[in-house]
Amino acid sequence: MTDQPAKARIPFIPTILVGLAVLAMIALGVWQLQRRAQKAEALALAAANPARPAVAFPKLPPVESDILFRPSSVHCLTVVSWQVEAGRAADGSTGYRHIAHCSTGAEGPGVLVAVGVGQKPDDKPAWTGGQVEGWISEEPDHRALLMRASGKAPPLRPMLIARQAPAGLKPVAPPTAADLPNNHLAYAVQWFIFAGVAVIIYILALRRRNATKAA
Structure with missing residues (x-):
């Protein structure tokens, strides 16, 4: 009888927690994109306010x-x-x-x-x-x-x-x-990068975990 390789398992609770965290980061990135448009309107108003x-x-x-x-x-x-x-x-x-x-x-x-x-x-x-x-x-x-x-x-x-x-x-x-930088696009990109990095780190952690169990 030949040994069958252990089936890779994905832990339920950690995956849910990571998924929720990634969704939150994406939501923050989308919110910053919306804030970017609002900030542009505020900058136009501020430019006229001194007069x-x-x-x-x-x-x-x-x-x-x-x-x-x-x-x-x-x-x-x-x-x-x-x-x-x-x-x-x-x-x-x-x-x-x-x-x-x-x-x-x-x-x-x-x-x-x-x-x-x-x-x-x-x-x-x-x-x-x-x-x-x-x-x-x-x-x-x-x-x-x-x-x-x-x-x-x-x-x-x-x-x-x-x-x-x-x-x-x-x-x-x-x-x-000009004293009011509109950094919301940079903030949005940062949150999207954080979400992507979190996904990559979790996938690597799962691979290492499954490889250790199969050894």
Whole structure:
């Protein structure tokens, strides 16, 4: 009597779990493609917003497309702290953008104001607050790439880009639609690649498992 080769078996539960994970990744990729079209519409709206009439500064995130880059103003009661980021001045030069974390009263979320661009990160702006005019923008984006790609990242807080800078700093470059990259196609491709890699890894794992059992 000759030995019959063991029939390859596919584990039910692991296969279901991997299949669900792959479907979720594909769904996220499709969702990012849909978001790409929505972002294109938002970019077109943001490009026209700087020339539109001023609006009240939003107190809480997210910053909606219809007010992004619109002229606005805030009153910084006191500067609580400073944040330094790489930035570009209105004259095209680069440097360090100084962002004031302001209080606006005894309670409330406060407000962020990009007051100007300096040449040294440790510059101490001679500005303690007051009424500021500028454009509505968003805080610098330091959210993790995976959180942004999955849509689970918290919304960015509103930030005012000051039209004029205090002594010792250059005015920050006015906002443009070019400041808002449309990365949704790249995110979609990443999710599709993740799905494909997951399938390949699982197939290789099954082959190794079956080969080990047949040995």
